[in-house]
Amino acid sequence: MAAPKGYDVFEIVPKAAHLVLLGDLHHFRTVLLVPSNHEGYHSAWHDTPNILRTFKQDVRNNKSLGEFILLDRTAFRLPDTDPTILGCSLFSWVPAKNEMAVSMGLNDFFHTNDWDVGMHNEAQERDLAWLNGQVVDLEQQSDVKKIMIFPH
16 A cells, blocks of 8 residues: 555545544545654655644644544543554564665655654554553553554
8 A cells, every 4th residue: 555556546444433644634534644664755854753743733723623533652442342553663673784775775765854763663662662561551441341452
């Protein structure tokens, strides 16, 4: 689907009330978005969460658009459902021995301002620590029976 022509020939027909997008939006009552590496393209990654929060507020201000849930180190429960959803980008860890090849081979480091492998790994560590902490906390709660984890 990432190929530009893919959007011209593929139509998503809604079969449920809720859609989780692990990376794009359309005709659904609730849309959950986990920020991907592409959301930072042509800007700085550290600005991306604020841009997405502004978008979330814009959607909230227009009730005809449905609900937009930003899963950026966020725990969320859909109304009248059991599982608690944990969402965060959780980038892949880049080992030091692969740093040069990855930094030269992925568009993320060319199309995202002020972004390098070290920052990428720091974001991964931060998301992993948050996820692990959330799971431990949720396991202690009696009303949480199921946990779904949505990484990009």
